[in-house]
Amino acid sequence: xxxxxxxxxxxxxPINYFYCEVIKNSTGQIKDxxxxxxxxxxxxxxxxxxxxxxxxxxNNINLIEIIKKVLKNGKxxxxxxxxxxxxxxxxxxxxxxxxxxxxxxLVNNECFSKNLFNCIPTSIFLKDMExxxxxxxxxxxxxxxxxxxxxLWKKDNEIPLLKSDAEAFERTDKIVIENRMNIKxxxxxxxxxxxxxxxxxxxxxxxxxxxxxRGVVGIIRDISKQKEFEKRMKRKEEVIREIFDNIQDAIIFxxxxxxxxxNEAYERLTGxxxxxxxxxxxxxxxxxxxYDEDKWILDNYDYKNEFECKFxxxxxxxxxxxxxxxxxxxxxxxxxxxxxxxxLTDITFEKKQQLELEELRTEFFANLxxxxxxxxxxxxxxxQILMLKLQHDQVEDKEKYxxxxxxxxxxxxxxxxxxxxxxxxxxxSAGYLEYTPENYxxxxxxxxxxxxxxxxxxxxxxxxxxxxxxxEKIISxxxxxxxxxxxxxxxxxxxxxxxxxxxxxxxxxxxxxxxISVEDDGLGIxxxxxxxxxxxxxNINNRLTKVNEGSGIGLYIxxxxxxxxxxxxxxxxxxxxxxxFTITIPNLLNEYSxxxxxxxxxxxxxxxxxDVEFSDIYIN
Numbered sequence: 001x002x003x004x005x006x007x008x009x010x011x012x013x014p015i016n017y018f019y020c021e022v023i024k025n026s027t028g029q030i031k032d033x034x035x036x037x038x039x040x041x042x043x044x045x046x047x048x049x050x051x052x053x054x055x056x057x058x059n060n061i062n063l064i065e066i067i068k069k070v071l072k073n074g075k076x077x078x079x080x081x082x083x084x085x086x087x088x089x090x091x092x093x094x095x096x097x098x099x100x101x102x103x104x105x106l107v108n109n110e111c112f113s114k115n116l117f118n119c120i121p122t123s124i125f126l127k128d129m130e131x132x133x134x135x136x137x138x139x140x141x142x143x144x145x146x147x148x149x150x151x152l153w154k155k156d157n158e159i160p161l162l163k164s165d166a167e168a169f170e171r172t173d174k175i176v177i178e179n180r181m182n183i184k185x186x187x188x189x190x191x192x193x194x195x196x197x198x199x200x201x202x203x204x205x206x207x208x209x210x211x212x213x214r215g216v217v218g219i220i221r222d223i224s225k226q227k228e229f230e231k232r233m234k235r236k237e238e239v240i241r242e243i244f245d246n247i248q249d250a251i252i253f254x255x256x257x258x259x260x261x262x263n264e265a266y267e268r269l270t271g272x273x274x275x276x277x278x279x280x281x282x283x284x285x286x287x288x289x290x291y292d293e294d295k296w297i298l299d300n301y302d303y304k305n306e307f308e309c310k311f312x313x314x315x316x317x318x319x320x321x322x323x324x325x326x327x328x329x330x331x332x333x334x335x336x337x338x339x340x341x342x343x344l345t346d347i348t349f350e351k352k353q354q355l356e357l358e359e360l361r362t363e364f365f366a367n368l369x370x371x372x373x374x375x376x377x378x379x380x381x382x383x384q385i386l387m388l389k390l391q392h393d394q395v396e397d398k399e400k401y402x403x404x405x406x407x408x409x410x411x412x413x414x415x416x417x418x419x420x421x422x423x424x425x426x427x428x429s430a431g432y433l434e435y436t437p438e439n440y441x442x443x444x445x446x447x448x449x450x451x452x453x454x455x456x457x458x459x460x461x462x463x464x465x466x467x468x469x470x471x472e473k474i475i476s477x478x479x480x481x482x483x484x485x486x487x488x489x490x491x492x493x494x495x496x497x498x499x500x501x502x503x504x505x506x507x508x509x510x511x512x513x514x515x516i517s518v519e520d521d522g523l524g525i526x527x528x529x530x531x532x533x534x535x536x537x538x539n540i541n542n543r544l545t546k547v548n549e550g551s552g553i554g555l556y557i558x559x560x561x562x563x564x565x566x567x568x569x570x571x572x573x574x575x576x577x578x579x580x581f582t583i584t585i586p587n588l589l590n591e592y593s594x595x596x597x598x599x600x601x602x603x604x605x606x607x608x609x610x611d612v613e614f615s616d617i618y619i620n
Contacts, residue, residue, distance in 0.1 A: 016040045018093040022067060030067050033091070067091070123220035126206060131155045131173055134215070143222065173216050176203045180213065186223070198224045250344035257281045257303060260339075269323070269344055271315045282342055289313050291320065304329060304337065310347070322351040383408055424557055435564045437476040439590055442514060443468050443507055445479065449486045450505050457490075461499040464490070468507040475514060476590040481561045486518075488554045489581050493520035496579070513567075514587050519580040525573040533571065534559040 010017060019037040024030055066083065070076045070091055076083040081095035117124050123140035125133055132153050141148060144159075151159060157166035165187060172183055182204045200223045206215040241263075244251050250266035252259055259282050262274040270289050277285050283301050290298070291312035301307055307327045314320050324347045330339040383405055390398055390405075424433060450466040457464045486505075493503045501521045508515040525533060534555050562569045567585035 011039050015094060020091050020093065022071070022089050022091060030064050030071075033063070033067060125218050125220070127173065127216045127218070129177070129213070129215055131170060131216075140220065143220065172201075172203055176205050176216050177213050180205045180207075198222070198227050248346065252282050252342040252344075254282045254340045254342065255338070257283075259285070266344070269321065269346055270313055282340075289315065298325075301327070303340065320348075321346055322348045379408060379412055383412075433560075433564070435478055435481070437478050437565070437590060439474055439476050440479060441472055441474050442477060442482075442516075443470060443473050445482065446486060446505065446507060446516060449483065449490070453487075453490050453494075457494050457497075457503065460494055460497070462494055462497045463502045465502055465504045467504065470507065470509050473507075473509060473514065473587075474589065475585070476588050477565055477585060478561075481564060485558050485561050485583065486516075488558050489518040492554070493518060493522065493579075496520070496524075497522040509587065512587055513584050515582060515584050517580055517582040519578065521578040524575040524577050524579055525571070526575045530571065530573065534569075 017039055018035050020033045020035050022030060023032045023034060066076055066078065070083040070085050071088060074085045081093055084092050084094070086092060117137040118139075120137060121139055123143045124137045125140055126135040128134050132155055133151050134153065136151060141151065144151070146159070155166070156169040168187070172185065175181070175183055182202065184200070184202045187199045187201060200221045201218060202221075203216055203218040205213045206217045208214045241261075244263040245265070247263070248265055250269045251261075251263045252266060253261040258279055259277050262277055264274055266272065266277070267274040270286065272285065272289060283298050287295050287298060291314050294311035297309050297311045306329075307325075309325050311323055311325065312320050313323050324345040325342070326345075327340060327342040329337045330341060332338050386401065386405055390401055447466050447468070450464050454464040490503065490505075497503060497520050504517075504519045506515075506517045506519070508517075559569050562583055562585070565585045567583060570582045570584075571579060572582070573579035
């Protein structure tokens with residue numbers, strides 16, 4: 001048998017050999033060895049390959065000392081490796097390098113992996129190509145209620161509990177191996193204690209480092225409780241859906257901004273198909289049926305906070321419905337918004353009743369105003385006749401008559417003020433109060449009012465001080481409404497002022513606004529009353545002081561008139577110290593002609609209006 005035949009035998013031998021050359025330095029000391037020839041699968045015949053040194057160095061073995069012993073004794077054995085001396089420069093190493101790795105590394109790695117897998121609560125297994133269970137963790141033993149010996153190295157049809165499903169298991173193994181694909185399926189299984197489980201099994205091909213399929217690895221998870229929970233949730237969801245589909249209010253659930261669910265009432269209310277709106281932005285889809293004049297209401301919709309509003313919907317049959325809309329975020333335990341719920345309620349009937357009631361109330365107050373004004377006009381006419389007779393000395397006891405006439409006029413003015421307030425309050429509530437802004441000098445206008453009021457206040461021993469940071473400022477405002485605002489504020493300051501006190505009116509200009517403040521050093525307002533002073537029919541006066549009369553709607557009207565100017569009113573007050581009301585209105589102009597401005601410039605403050613506004617102030 002020739003050398004080549006021996007070489008062929010060595011190449012196919014299951015035992016690895018390494019034909020090595022011993023490398024010495026110039027003094028004869030062993031320096032290293034190199035592999036000249038080998039049947040090991042990773043050997044590439046490169047002389048610089050150092051498989052053995054690397055192996056031994058990884059395991060802290062002194063290779064040089066081993067070579068010394070081989071050259072001295074002729075043979076040396078290390079684990080499953082056997083070293084044989086051929087000459088002083090040649091040695092051969094026999095053995096299975098795989099076993100060496102397994103013994104020194106893989107065994108340890110396998111122990112680590114086994115301990116690691118045993119800590120995992122999910123059942124894990126590994127089958128070889130014959131379908132035998134070669135590895136599994138403790139979770140599988142516990143799950144099947146079997147011992148390790150009942151499962152290890154056995155096929156599915158050899159395990160009693162799995163016999164009935166063995167064919168299905170083998171079929172899925174075959175699919176995984178032949179197609180190199182992952183598969184996922186569910187199965188029912190009774191364990192050794194008779195407990196039925198619903199399993200979710202995931203199988204994958206086990207591929208080695210050479211890309212060969214060596215078996216099947218799988219994970220088994222008990223999904224019985226999960227499926228039962230899903231069934232319960234589905235039943236609950238069905239009940240909830242049934243409830244939602246049978247209520248009159250439209251309900252929408254959305255994730256972020258997309259609709260996940262809308263009930264049948266949504267379609268009845270909006271005319272939009274409740275199934276086809278899913279996936280759309282809830283607000284944008286809703287705007288399709290909202291009355292054009294009301295679409296702006298949803299422009300400030302806030303997805304992160306509660307939101308509430310009212311608007312009109314116009315359906316395909318042109319019928320208009322009033323809707324009350326409310327939205328709330330749904331948060332999880334960590335406070336993160338996971339859903340939003342939106343509710344639409346049809347309030348058309350309630351709105352209709354409200355409008356009818358408002359019309360009745362408006363009509364009532366209009367009639368009441370008319371009924372009041374008729375006797376007032378008659379009394380005023382009678383007083384005028386008496387005044388003419390007094391002027392022509394046609395009556396005796398002239399002073400006594402003048403006193404009675406003054407009282408009558410005072411109370412007529414008070415009645416007129418009450419009628420005006422009630423009428424304007426009703427118009428404001430109904431949205432019928434006219435607003436006619438004109439371009440006029442606000443500084444000159446306010447100053448005229450203050451000068452006219454100053455004499456009246458002086459009779460009550462109160463000084464009215466007018467101050468301004470600007471000499472002239474023409475802006476757009478409603479003269480009659482602004483006159484009403486200022487007279488009411490000045491009237492309040494006089495009512496609650498103190499003898500020898502001051503009322504200061506100040507005008508300031510900002511970039512986009514004009515500020516008018518009315519400040520007094522009088523009675524002030526208690527802290528518990530501040531929040532109510534602008535409410536309708538809220539009179540915060542302490543009646544025990546007997547300093548005035550009032551209906552409690554003056555400041556309500558003032559606030560409403562200021563807001564007609566797109567402005568705002570604020571109060572800064574302290575009980576016993578005084579109050580400061582500040583009005584802020586836009587610094588704007590309307591288009592106007594010079595002739596029109598001259599006409600407005602000639603307007604003068606009406607003394608009769610002051611008499612009406614100040615009529616509820618007692619004369620001491």
